[in-house]
Amino acid sequence: MSHLKQRVWLAGATGLVGRALLAQLLQQPVQIDALLRRPVNDLPSSPRLHHHQVDFAMPDLGSSDLAKPDTVFICLGTTLALAGSQAAFRALDLEAVVNVARSARAAGASACAVVSALGADPASRVFYNRTKGEMEQALAALRFDRLVIARPSLLAGNREQLGQARRSGEAWALRLTKPMASLIPAKWRPIQADVLARALILALSQEGAALQVLESDHLQTLGAI
Numbered sequence: 001m002s003h004l005k006q007r008v009w010l011a012g013a014t015g016l017v018g019r020a021l022l023a024q025l026l027q028q029p030v031q032i033d034a035l036l037r038r039p040v041n042d043l044p045s046s047p048r049l050h051h052h053q054v055d056f057a058m059p060d061l062g063s064s065d066l067a068k069p070d071t072v073f074i075c076l077g078t079t080l081a082l083a084g085s086q087a088a089f090r091a092l093d094l095e096a097v098v099n100v101a102r103s104a105r106a107a108g109a110s111a112c113a114v115v116s117a118l119g120a121d122p123a124s125r126v127f128y129n130r131t132k133g134e135m136e137q138a139l140a141a142l143r144f145d146r147l148v149i150a151r152p153s154l155l156a157g158n159r160e161q162l163g164q165a166r167r168s169g170e171a172w173a174l175r176l177t178k179p180m181a182s183l184i185p186a187k188w189r190p191i192q193a194d195v196l197a198r199a200l201i202l203a204l205s206q207e208g209a210a211l212q213v214l215e216s217d218h219l220q221t222l223g224a225i
Protein backbone atom coordinates (compact mmCIF):
# COMPACT_ATOMS: atom_id res chain seq x y z
CA MET A 1 0.00 0.00 0.00
CA SER A 2 1.37 3.41 -0.95
CA HIS A 3 1.67 6.00 1.80
CA LEU A 4 1.97 8.81 -0.75
CA LYS A 5 -1.66 9.83 -0.63
CA GLN A 6 -2.98 13.36 -0.42
CA ARG A 7 -0.62 15.40 1.71
CA VAL A 8 3.00 15.25 2.84
CA TRP A 9 5.13 17.34 5.15
CA LEU A 10 8.73 17.96 4.11
CA ALA A 11 11.25 19.18 6.68
CA GLY A 12 14.61 20.17 5.22
CA ALA A 13 13.40 21.27 1.78
CA THR A 14 16.33 23.70 1.37
CA GLY A 15 19.04 21.09 1.91
CA LEU A 16 20.84 18.92 -0.62
CA VAL A 17 18.56 15.89 -0.20
CA GLY A 18 15.49 18.01 0.56
CA ARG A 19 15.78 19.89 -2.72
CA ALA A 20 16.05 16.65 -4.66
CA LEU A 21 13.15 15.18 -2.73
CA LEU A 22 10.99 18.25 -3.32
CA ALA A 23 11.61 18.15 -7.06
CA GLN A 24 10.55 14.52 -7.19
CA LEU A 25 7.55 14.96 -4.89
CA LEU A 26 6.27 17.68 -7.19
CA GLN A 27 5.96 14.96 -9.82
CA GLN A 28 3.57 13.06 -7.53
CA PRO A 29 -0.15 13.92 -7.16
CA VAL A 30 0.24 15.21 -3.59
CA GLN A 31 0.03 18.48 -1.68
CA ILE A 32 3.37 19.39 -0.08
CA ASP A 33 3.83 21.40 3.09
CA ALA A 34 7.44 22.61 3.28
CA LEU A 35 8.43 23.26 6.91
CA LEU A 36 10.95 26.11 6.90
CA ARG A 37 12.97 27.92 9.56
CA ARG A 38 12.83 31.16 7.60
CA PRO A 39 11.22 32.52 4.41
CA VAL A 40 12.73 30.99 1.28
CA ASN A 41 12.27 32.55 -2.15
CA ASP A 42 14.07 30.13 -4.45
CA LEU A 43 12.00 26.97 -4.05
CA PRO A 44 10.06 25.78 -7.11
CA SER A 45 6.76 27.52 -7.76
CA SER A 46 3.74 25.23 -7.65
CA PRO A 47 0.12 25.52 -6.46
CA ARG A 48 0.73 22.23 -4.64
CA LEU A 49 3.68 23.55 -2.63
CA HIS A 50 2.83 25.40 0.58
CA HIS A 51 5.42 27.24 2.71
CA HIS A 52 5.17 27.17 6.51
CA GLN A 53 7.62 28.94 8.78
CA VAL A 54 8.06 26.84 11.92
CA ASP A 55 10.25 26.67 15.02
CA PHE A 56 11.99 23.30 15.00
CA ALA A 57 13.05 23.82 18.62
CA MET A 58 9.45 23.68 19.83
CA PRO A 59 7.70 20.32 20.36
CA ASP A 60 4.63 21.56 18.44
CA LEU A 61 6.80 23.44 15.90
CA GLY A 62 5.13 26.67 16.99
CA SER A 63 2.61 26.49 14.16
CA SER A 64 -1.13 25.92 14.20
CA ASP A 65 -1.85 26.24 10.47
CA LEU A 66 -0.33 22.97 9.31
CA ALA A 67 -2.73 20.63 7.53
CA LYS A 68 -3.09 17.01 8.59
CA PRO A 69 -0.41 14.98 6.78
CA ASP A 70 -0.50 11.41 5.53
CA THR A 71 3.29 11.21 5.35
CA VAL A 72 6.28 13.15 6.63
CA PHE A 73 9.75 13.29 5.06
CA ILE A 74 12.56 14.56 7.31
CA CYS A 75 15.88 15.61 5.78
CA LEU A 76 17.23 17.80 8.57
CA GLY A 77 20.92 17.57 9.34
CA THR A 78 24.22 19.36 9.66
CA THR A 79 27.81 18.58 10.61
CA LEU A 80 29.63 19.09 13.89
CA ALA A 81 31.87 21.66 12.22
CA LEU A 82 28.94 23.72 10.90
CA ALA A 83 26.91 23.31 14.09
CA GLY A 84 29.79 24.60 16.20
CA SER A 85 29.13 22.40 19.23
CA GLN A 86 27.75 19.02 20.19
CA ALA A 87 24.72 20.69 21.79
CA ALA A 88 23.91 22.59 18.59
CA PHE A 89 24.37 19.44 16.54
CA ARG A 90 21.94 17.49 18.76
CA ALA A 91 19.46 20.36 18.60
CA LEU A 92 19.05 19.86 14.85
CA ASP A 93 19.96 16.25 14.11
CA LEU A 94 18.09 14.79 17.09
CA GLU A 95 15.72 17.20 18.79
CA ALA A 96 14.39 19.00 15.69
CA VAL A 97 13.91 15.71 13.84
CA VAL A 98 11.98 14.22 16.75
CA ASN A 99 9.85 17.36 17.10
CA VAL A 100 8.83 17.17 13.44
CA ALA A 101 8.10 13.44 13.60
CA ARG A 102 6.15 13.72 16.84
CA SER A 103 4.10 16.65 15.54
CA ALA A 104 3.32 14.82 12.32
CA ARG A 105 2.30 11.68 14.20
CA ALA A 106 0.06 13.69 16.54
CA ALA A 107 -1.53 15.36 13.52
CA GLY A 108 -2.37 11.99 11.99
CA ALA A 109 0.57 10.97 9.81
CA SER A 110 0.80 7.21 9.35
CA ALA A 111 4.19 7.12 7.61
CA CYS A 112 7.59 8.72 7.98
CA ALA A 113 10.82 8.64 6.00
CA VAL A 114 13.94 10.08 7.62
CA VAL A 115 17.53 10.57 6.50
CA SER A 116 19.90 9.21 9.12
CA ALA A 117 23.52 8.19 8.44
CA LEU A 118 25.72 5.20 7.80
CA GLY A 119 26.88 3.77 11.11
CA ALA A 120 24.02 5.15 13.21
CA ASP A 121 24.05 3.33 16.55
CA PRO A 122 22.73 4.55 19.93
CA ALA A 123 25.49 2.58 21.66
CA SER A 124 28.32 3.98 19.54
CA ARG A 125 31.27 5.67 21.21
CA VAL A 126 31.33 8.10 18.29
CA PHE A 127 29.17 11.13 19.13
CA TYR A 128 27.86 11.62 15.57
CA ASN A 129 26.81 7.98 15.14
CA ARG A 130 25.36 7.81 18.64
CA THR A 131 23.22 10.90 18.07
CA LYS A 132 21.87 9.51 14.82
CA GLY A 133 21.13 6.19 16.53
CA GLU A 134 19.27 7.93 19.36
CA MET A 135 17.22 9.80 16.78
CA GLU A 136 16.27 6.54 15.09
CA GLN A 137 15.23 5.04 18.43
CA ALA A 138 13.05 8.05 19.25
CA LEU A 139 11.26 7.86 15.92
CA ALA A 140 10.72 4.11 16.21
CA ALA A 141 9.04 4.72 19.59
CA LEU A 142 6.40 6.86 17.85
CA ARG A 143 5.09 3.71 16.18
CA PHE A 144 4.29 4.95 12.72
CA ASP A 145 2.45 2.40 10.58
CA ARG A 146 5.47 2.68 8.29
CA LEU A 147 8.85 4.15 9.20
CA VAL A 148 11.65 4.14 6.64
CA ILE A 149 15.11 5.02 7.93
CA ALA A 150 17.73 5.79 5.29
CA ARG A 151 21.38 5.39 6.24
CA PRO A 152 23.28 6.88 3.30
CA SER A 153 27.01 6.98 2.93
CA LEU A 154 28.73 10.19 1.86
CA LEU A 155 26.22 12.46 0.08
CA ALA A 156 27.16 13.74 -3.37
CA GLY A 157 25.73 16.85 -4.99
CA ASN A 158 26.48 20.50 -5.67
CA ARG A 159 25.81 22.26 -2.36
CA GLU A 160 27.42 25.52 -3.44
CA GLN A 161 25.12 25.76 -6.47
CA LEU A 162 22.21 25.64 -4.02
CA GLY A 163 23.72 28.42 -1.94
CA GLN A 164 24.59 26.11 0.94
CA ALA A 165 27.63 26.26 3.17
CA ARG A 166 30.58 24.32 1.80
CA ARG A 167 31.37 21.17 3.78
CA SER A 168 35.13 20.96 3.34
CA GLY A 169 35.47 17.45 4.77
CA GLU A 170 32.72 16.16 2.51
CA ALA A 171 34.20 17.90 -0.54
CA TRP A 172 37.66 16.49 0.18
CA ALA A 173 36.29 12.97 0.61
CA LEU A 174 34.31 13.18 -2.62
CA ARG A 175 37.39 14.27 -4.57
CA LEU A 176 39.40 11.46 -3.04
CA THR A 177 36.86 8.73 -3.79
CA LYS A 178 35.72 9.86 -7.25
CA PRO A 179 38.55 8.17 -9.24
CA MET A 180 37.95 4.83 -7.49
CA ALA A 181 34.17 4.99 -7.00
CA SER A 182 33.52 1.81 -8.99
CA LEU A 183 35.92 -0.12 -6.75
CA ILE A 184 34.32 0.97 -3.48
CA PRO A 185 31.68 -1.42 -2.06
CA ALA A 186 28.19 0.00 -2.63
CA LYS A 187 27.57 0.41 1.11
CA TRP A 188 30.48 2.86 1.39
CA ARG A 189 30.31 4.47 -2.04
CA PRO A 190 29.13 8.12 -2.20
CA ILE A 191 25.45 8.39 -3.09
CA GLN A 192 23.86 11.11 -5.18
CA ALA A 193 21.16 13.14 -3.44
CA ASP A 194 18.62 12.47 -6.21
CA VAL A 195 19.22 8.72 -5.92
CA LEU A 196 18.57 8.87 -2.18
CA ALA A 197 15.44 10.98 -2.70
CA ARG A 198 14.08 8.55 -5.28
CA ALA A 199 14.73 5.61 -2.96
CA LEU A 200 12.79 7.26 -0.12
CA ILE A 201 9.77 7.93 -2.32
CA LEU A 202 9.81 4.43 -3.80
CA ALA A 203 10.15 2.86 -0.35
CA LEU A 204 6.98 4.58 0.85
CA SER A 205 5.22 3.73 -2.41
CA GLN A 206 5.71 0.01 -1.83
CA GLU A 207 4.69 -2.58 0.72
CA GLY A 208 7.14 -2.99 3.55
CA ALA A 209 7.71 -3.67 7.21
CA ALA A 210 6.49 -1.23 9.84
CA LEU A 211 10.15 -0.37 10.45
CA GLN A 212 12.50 -0.57 7.48
CA VAL A 213 16.15 0.42 7.66
CA LEU A 214 17.76 0.98 4.28
CA GLU A 215 21.55 0.91 4.25
CA SER A 216 23.39 2.84 1.57
CA ASP A 217 23.87 -0.09 -0.81
CA HIS A 218 20.12 -0.80 -0.76
CA LEU A 219 19.43 2.89 -1.34
CA GLN A 220 21.76 2.83 -4.35
CA THR A 221 19.84 -0.09 -5.85
CA LEU A 222 16.36 1.18 -5.04
CA GLY A 223 17.01 4.70 -6.26
CA ALA A 224 18.79 3.74 -9.47
CA ILE A 225 17.12 4.86 -12.70
